[in-house]
Amino acid sequence: MPITGENLIGAAARRGEGESFRAVEAATGNSLEPAFASATPADVERACALAAEAFDSYRETSLEDRARFLEAVADAIVAIGDELIVRCMAESGLPRARLEGERGRTVGQLKMFAGVVRDGGFLEARIDPAQPERKPLPRPDLRLRQIAVGPVAVFGASNFPLAFSVAGGDTASALAAGCPVVAKAHPAHPGTSELVGRAVQQAVKQCGLPEGVFSLLLDAGIAVGQALVADSRIAAVGFTGSRRGGVALMQAAAARAVPVPVYAEMSSINPVVLLPAALESRGRDIGRAFVGSLTLGSGQFCTNPGLILAVDGPGLDGFVEAASAALGDIQAATMLTPGIHKAYCAGVAALEANPAVITLARGLAGGTHQGQAALFSTTADAFLADHTLAEEVFGAASLVVRCPDLATIRAVLERLEGQLTAALHLDEADHDAARALLPVLERRVGRILVNGFGTGVEVGHAMVHGGPYPATSDGRTTSVGSLAIHRFLRPVSYQDLPEALLPAALKDANPLKLWRREDGKAVAPGA
């Protein structure tokens, strides 16, 4: 499939008339062909108009048709073949095996949402039958279902060019909910974005859906994204990226005459707590495993373990020795963009220059665009006194905080901002200590895990990839897993509607064969 550098607006491919830009080969910094042209305000207008036009028809597609569409998107992505992987490797600097895995995750995610749509449980159908004889007042017939919120703007993330980008989790969950999507390509991987965008466009056509169900817009800067979020037809926004970018979009959405929600996944340092018995029995093993997680994908995961908390002593010394030795052998790896590499180097330099911080180890030095892993340590007092030590350094850098006791670990956790994940390394003898930390962890993070690390999010039904601000803009939800669909739904009640006017999900005969909550009780289809 040739990459043309065009915007995909509904069924059309249109060369933008805005600023021209090229993708950059991550490993060399060289420009790649072809030139991409930024969308104009007229392109944004057209994409939003088509999305609004498609909305009522798309949101009422049958569950089966919508599920087939999601499967068609997945199949079309696979059908692009190796061209997608090769282009994505060049643009992102990520290795083949990682990107093949990420493609599998992207396709699996679309298929999971197809299953969610077929199941129909997300409609949350509820029926409170009328009670005309009720005293002192009769009860009306009340029925509830979830409907799609409207067209969704999706910002592709730089660090997961497939699974969190044009047809990633935000797009899959929005389309599953019945929302048209206007995607904004990340300028770090525009060619990858176009290939995937064309696959979605092809699936829209193949499934006979209105063309406005999907558009893809390009931009060299932020004007298109700003215009998209400001457009009155956009009903919600999905974003993964920097805190600065996420907050800017939240502000743009809040400044609208009709504000809309922005679901932004932003920054997280993902504390890892090493409890005493585990440290004593296997601190060295944990140290080696930690380095594996820290340096995965050059550390460019929002789930990266950026903070280690433990009680000072020989167990922690063993962890630090093993982690430092393992880190010293880690090859530097190409980072996603020169900008991200520069930000990483600046973050590491700031830690190195901080008088309260000791550099424990550095990975092997590399080429111009490669990130060199880094491990630092500090004391709990210093950490608590300097809020900059708790800021995300996006890349393979982590800070060990030596604490005098468990109470101090708890105090440090209490002071942290919201996080995506927290990991506890524990043996059975640590259960009491862990139990004491769980309430604070539940308040601070979206996912608590034991004897592992948060990198590599499972796409499933019980996953929360979210957390209190600034991990995300709304800690009540998730951007990965089937629950993500609820970001793009809202409940509507139907009071005393005649059977003929009720949506299928709420008709007496239950034609969609849904589990429904009738008079407060879960009722199986056919029961």
Ligand SMILES: NC(=O)C1=CN([C@@H]2O[C@H](COP(=O)(O)OP(=O)(O)OC[C@H]3O[C@@H](n4cnc5c(N)ncnc54)[C@H](OP(=O)(O)O)[C@@H]3O)[C@@H](O)[C@H]2O)C=CC1
């Ligand atoms: N926690 C996480 O999961 C991640 C964090 N990051 C952090 O973000 C830094 C930069 O990486 P990057 O991926 O470029 O993330 P950004 O947040 O800078 O950009 C993400 C997307 O949002 C757009 N955008 C950014 N700011 C605005 C704005 N004010 N108005 C409208 N659109 C906007 C960008 O457009 P454009 O690029 O054209 O400006 C891009 O398409 C990294 O160094 C890292 O610190 C990055 C990826 C994931």
Ligand SMILES: O=C(O)CCC(=O)C(=O)O
């Ligand atoms: O760890 C993962 O699998 C996902 C990480 C993520 O969401 C991110 O880095 O943006």
